[in-house]
Amino acid sequence: MHIHRTPENNERPRERLLAYGAQTLTSAELLAIILRTGIKGCDAVSLGNRLINQFNGLRGLLSAHAAALMATTGLGKAKTCELLAINELARRAMAEELEQGITLNQPQQVKTYCAALLGHLKIEHCVALYLDSQLRLIATDEIAKGTLSQASVYPREVVRSALGHHASALILAHNHPSGVAEPSQADLVLTRHLKQALSMVDIRLLDHLIVTGGTAVSLAERGQV
Structure with a gap:
C-alpha cells in the first residue's frame, strides 16, 4: 500500500x-x-x-x-x-564534522562517530582516527579485524600508518561484541605499548575508546591512557 x-x-x-x-x-x-x-x-x-x-x-x-x-x-x-x-x-556527515572541527574538544562527537562505525559489528574491529596538528580528522583506518573475542593490533604497524598520514595525534577505537564495556587487561597493555611507540615519533595517543552497542567508553576519561 x-x-x-x-x-x-x-x-x-x-x-x-x-x-x-x-x-x-x-x-x-x-x-x-x-x-x-x-x-x-x-x-x-x-x-x-x-x-x-x-x-x-x-x-x-x-x-x-x-x-x-x-x-x-x-x-x-x-x-x-x-x-x-x-x-x-x-557516517560521512559525522566524519565531515570531525574533519572541520576540533576533535579533542568534541569527545561526545567522537564517541558517537565510533559507535556508529563499530557498535553493530559482531566480531572485533579496531580502527585508528588519525589527527592533524589542529586535532582535525585526517582519516579513519581499520587496523585489525579479529574473532568474537580478540583482535590483533601491532603498534609498529599503527606507527607506520600514522607517519604515512602525517598525523600528529591518534585516537584508537575498538568494539566489544560481548556488550561488556570494561577494558580487558589486553586492552590496557595495548594502550600502554601503543602510547610508548607513538611517543618515540612525537605522535600523541589521545584516547582509546571501547564501543559496545550505541555507546563508547573513553579510557582517557578514566585516566587509563
Whole structure:
C-alpha cells in the first residue's frame, strides 16, 4: 500500500513532516517515507515497524549488510540501496564534522562517530582516527579485524600508518561484541605499548575508546591512557 492511500490526509507521514517537522514522526513513519510503499496486507508504516523489530532496532536495520536486507520480505534492490545509502551518508556527515572541527574538544562527537562505525559489528574491529596538528580528522583506518573475542593490533604497524598520514595525534577505537564495556587487561597493555611507540615519533595517543552497542567508553576519561 502506498503512503498516499492513508485515509486521513493529516495522518500521512509526508504531510506531517512538512507541517510539523521530522522530529514529530515515529521511526516507522520516517522509514515509510523512505520505503514509499508497503507490501500486500502491510502498508509502508507497518512495514517500517516490522523492519525495526526484525533487525532489533534502527541501528541494526541501518547497519545491516546488503545480503541481509535483500533477503527480507518487502525489501528489493531499490529499498535496500536506499537504506544502505542513508547509513553511509550519516557516517560521512559525522566524519565531515570531525574533519572541520576540533576533535579533542568534541569527545561526545567522537564517541558517537565510533559507535556508529563499530557498535553493530559482531566480531572485533579496531580502527585508528588519525589527527592533524589542529586535532582535525585526517582519516579513519581499520587496523585489525579479529574473532568474537580478540583482535590483533601491532603498534609498529599503527606507527607506520600514522607517519604515512602525517598525523600528529591518534585516537584508537575498538568494539566489544560481548556488550561488556570494561577494558580487558589486553586492552590496557595495548594502550600502554601503543602510547610508548607513538611517543618515540612525537605522535600523541589521545584516547582509546571501547564501543559496545550505541555507546563508547573513553579510557582517557578514566585516566587509563
